[in-house]
Amino acid sequence: MSLPETMPYTGWRWDDLVFLALAGVMLGSALLVVLSRNIIRSGLFMVLSFLGLAGIYALAGSPIVAAAQVLVYIGAISVLILFAVMLTQSKAGPAALVFQRQAWIAAIASVVLLGLIGASILLTEFPAAEALPTVHETREVAFLIFDANVFAFEVVSLLLLAAVVGGIFIARRDESADEEGA
């Protein structure tokens, strides 16, 4: 038994339904990230938002980017951010005031930004917009990274090493200052 080509009653394609559901999950949880009053909850909604985006990458024919999204963002960056939240939250701060006083100006600015970007997207005729989407072979991506762009790959690995060493150096406890304080 196989599914019909389009959804019954509405005539939508199944791809569109999946796309709309993933887009709704992603945008809804991104809104909850910025509107939530509890920062731990913000971090967990951020994980959900990244998961929705990974699904959209998979739907867009880039399975390797979807896998990297899950590994890098959900597996590494979210965990790092949640650890930092646990290290820096104190009960002393007034938890009720999560927004700056100019939050409503920020809301207006971001709505205007959305309007500008949206208008420029809708008014532009993209030459390739009618082309059929293609699924990229992982083999082709691997060739491009490890053969054609191997210099950029090495530069990025050096950058990551420098960032990790720098991060440890900045966040390290200053032992001489500790002895003075104790």
Added chain:
Amino acid sequence: MSQSLDAYLLLAAGLFAIGTFGFLAKRNAIAMLMSIELMLNAVNLAIVAFALFTPSLGAQGSVIALFVMAVAAAEATVGLAIVIAIYRNRRTPLVDEYASMRE
């Protein structure tokens, strides 16, 4: 709808605008970093969408997106280290109390 470039780009624009709002409006430094991650993800989605609808680009779009992810990971590492270092001195993660450079 999943076959049109405009839908992907509008989705990326929405995610970017949400990230902008969070970055401008939140008081907590870590919440601001989360908003920056949302904005980086929006740009990555735009890159993947353009690559999807440009057949001559081939798989280059995925490669660019993977490099952007690696640089974003480096940025998150250093950003969180800076926030933790400031927290150790000032005992607060709220950015509007980091006013010592203004005085």
